Amino acid sequence: MAQEFLATPKEPVPLHIPDGSTVKVSIIDGTSRFVLPMFPFLSPEIEGKNKLTGPTYSFLIEHSSGKKILFDLGVRKDWENYAPKIVSAIRENGWQVSAEKDVACILQENGVDLKSIHAVVWSHQHWDHIGDMTTFPTNTDVVVGPGFKDTYLPAYPTSKDSVLLESDLANRNLREIDFAKEGNGLRLGRFNAVDYFGDGSFYLIDTPGHTVGHLCGLVRTTNDPSTFIFMGADAAHHGGEFRPTEYLPLPTNIDPSPIPRFHSGGCPGHLIVTAHPYKSATRPFYDCTEALNHNVEQAEWTISGLREFDAHENVFMVISHDETLLNVLGFYPQYDANDWKKRNWRNLGRWRFLADFEAAIQEKQ
Numbered sequence: 001m002a003q004e005f006l007a008t009p010k011e012p013v014p015l016h017i018p019d020g021s022t023v024k025v026s027i028i029d030g031t032s033r034f035v036l037p038m039f040p041f042l043s044p045e046i047e048g049k050n051k052l053t054g055p056t057y058s059f060l061i062e063h064s065s066g067k068k069i070l071f072d073l074g075v076r077k078d079w080e081n082y083a084p085k086i087v088s089a090i091r092e093n094g095w096q097v098s099a100e101k102d103v104a105c106i107l108q109e110n111g112v113d114l115k116s117i118h119a120v121v122w123s124h125q126h127w128d129h130i131g132d133m134t135t136f137p138t139n140t141d142v143v144v145g146p147g148f149k150d151t152y153l154p155a156y157p158t159s160k161d162s163v164l165l166e167s168d169l170a171n172r173n174l175r176e177i178d179f180a181k182e183g184n185g186l187r188l189g190r191f192n193a194v195d196y197f198g199d200g201s202f203y204l205i206d207t208p209g210h211t212v213g214h215l216c217g218l219v220r221t222t223n224d225p226s227t228f229i230f231m232g233a234d235a236a237h238h239g240g241e242f243r244p245t246e247y248l249p250l251p252t253n254i255d256p257s258p259i260p261r262f263h264s265g266g267c268p269g270h271l272i273v274t275a276h277p278y279k280s281a282t283r284p285f286y287d288c289t290e291a292l293n294h295n296v297e298q299a300e301w302t303i304s305g306l307r308e309f310d311a312h313e314n315v316f317m318v319i320s321h322d323e324t325l326l327n328v329l330g331f332y333p334q335y336d337a338n339d340w341k342k343r344n345w346r347n348l349g350r351w352r353f354l355a356d357f358e359a360a361i362q363e364k365q
Contacts, residue, residue: 020200048359073131
């Protein structure tokens with residue numbers, strides 16, 4: 001193992017995930033794209049990477065009971081109709097935001113009756129995740145994390161300063177997860193969790209820090225052996241926040257190469273270290289910042305938990321805005337994501353984020 005990596009990997013932390021059933025999960029490219037300044041959202045600054053860009057992935061989860069739920073909705077097509085506070089922030093900061101379709105439209109185009117969507121999980125209240133709930137019938141619940149109601153309600157226009165719209169929540173059930181009561185002491189890795197369907201197929205995970213009540217999800221994609229997709233939402237915004245680690249050091253040779261223009265047959269790991277702000281093969285590139293997180297200490301604790309999950313070969317980490325996965329994943333409706341391991345998505349995508357540091361790598365050669 002020491003020859004495969006630039007440092008000897010530590011044994012991964014046990015996750016203690018109980019046995020359970022599987023669900024069908026599909027990843028939806030909701031067509032939304034954004035361009036924001038990298039700093040001060042991610043730090044330290046790395047040469048050549050000055051924009052935070054990406055999609056927002058949504059997940060369609062189909063349970064054997066017939067219930068369907070969505071995890072996140074991305075950006076609404078008519079983003080100009082978000083709450084005024086959001087629209088002002090986008091315009092005043094010069095953020096580039098677009099969305100060709102709403103997730104509801106994508107589902108309808110592929111024969112899904114929106115009345116069959118039992119619930120939409122909002123990982124958190126940010127505009128690039130909540131979409132447009134008015135495109136769903138009122139029998140579709142909205143599921144949110146702990147503290148959401150007290151912190152973010154009432155919505156606009158009752159609260160002129162709110163980032164949420166009353167119209168998104170009108171006449172529908174808003175379910176706030178209580179991990180203490182509903183979880184029955186369940187912990188996956190370091191995180192409190194709730195077994196959503198009660199059969200080990202889909203877990204909601206308490207991942208505070210980025211916002212109050214931020215949620216992640218864990219779906220079981222296969223059994224014998226068990227494999228999982230960790231829906232990371234905004235617990236991290238770039239692969240460089242949770243890789244490399246002492247559990248998953250930089251490889252001696254990174255294949256496929258993240259910079260094929262210069263190293264087509266694989267990229268020597270030591271070149272990546274020269275461009276690393278801390279010159280480390282076992283420390284992530286980026287640190288948590290106050291600009292991106294409600295509580296930096298909690299956010300760092302949560303990202304440390306992501307790193308523990310990411311160290312396991314049977315867990316595929318998909319954060320919401322990882323644009324480096326756009327050319328790796330198979331998207332709904334052509335593909336479901338249950339065969340991610342067989343399709344090698346994890347290995348193909350694991351180090352692709354390093355392409356963002358091409359300029360810094362070339363400068364050091």
